[in-house]
Amino acid sequence: MRETSNYKGALAEAMIAAQAVKLGLDVLKPMAEHGRYDLAFDLGIQIVRVQCKWGALDRDRGVICVQVGGSRHTPGGYVLSHYTPDEVDAIGVYCGELDQVFLIPIEVAAGRRQLHLRLSPPRNGQRAALNWAAHYKLPGAIAQLGERLSGTQKVAGSSPASSTSSGDSGIVVGAHSFRNQFGYWMERAAAGDEIIVTRRGRPTVRLTAHQPELPGSS
Numbered sequence: 001m002r003e004t005s006n007y008k009g010a011l012a013e014a015m016i017a018a019q020a021v022k023l024g025l026d027v028l029k030p031m032a033e034h035g036r037y038d039l040a041f042d043l044g045i046q047i048v049r050v051q052c053k054w055g056a057l058d059r060d061r062g063v064i065c066v067q068v069g070g071s072r073h074t075p076g077g078y079v080l081s082h083y084t085p086d087e088v089d090a091i092g093v094y095c096g097e098l099d100q101v102f103l104i105p106i107e108v109a110a111g112r113r114q115l116h117l118r119l120s121p122p123r124n125g126q127r128a129a130l131n132w133a134a135h136y137k138l139p140g141a142i143a144q145l146g147e148r149l150s151g152t153q154k155v156a157g158s159s160p161a162s163s164t165s166s167g168d169s170g171i172v173v174g175a176h177s178f179r180n181q182f183g184y185w186m187e188r189a190a191a192g193d194e195i196i197v198t199r200r201g202r203p204t205v206r207l208t209a210h211q212p213e214l215p216g217s218s
Contacts, residue, residue, distance in 0.1 A: 055095035062120030069113030
């Protein structure tokens with residue numbers, strides 16, 4: 001059988017759903033087709049909308065390549081598209097060559113057309129802004145996503161979907177999202193917001209604006 005894009009898409013959706021069922025999750029499917037998400041996972045605390053994608057293994061580069069954007073034809077020509085937190089909560093990825101399923105929070109993929117899940121260190125020695133495949137493997141990725149969604153805090157302003165308010169002033173953000181959007185969070189801190197960075201759910205770092213010393217204070 002020729003492995004067309006439709007075949008790969010259908011297989012990815014089926015395998016992602018099967019893995020979720022094995023973990024004991026209730027898996028829902030929209031009645032209407034051609035929506036922005038393919039499946040929904042019932043985590044008990046919230047329904048998670050999942051867009052399913054095929055992951056192509058690039059052994060030479062040590063990455064899984066995932067196309068998370070697309071294009072559609074309109075009367076005015078082709079229009080590029082991508083996913084936003086308003087449309088989906090996570091991108092599910094099935095890599096057929098590895099027979100493995102991954103779940104990527106939407107804040108990692110939002111606005112992008114392609115992303116790479118890294119299996120081995122890059123040859124150029126890059127360390128920052130890497131998306132390690134092991135970080136998004138099931139079932140750990142579902143547990144982390146459920147942890148984040150279980151918070152009842154109100155999302156602060158126009159912050160990315162992974163951040164929440166922590167009471168009167170602080171904005172809580174996970175370490176992974178903080179690393180990938182470091183420039184954004186620096187701007188928020190410089191504007192007067194207090195950013196609290198968590199690792200495995202525990203606060204570890206607080207980022208605030210620099211306060212210049214007053215004359216004679218030293």
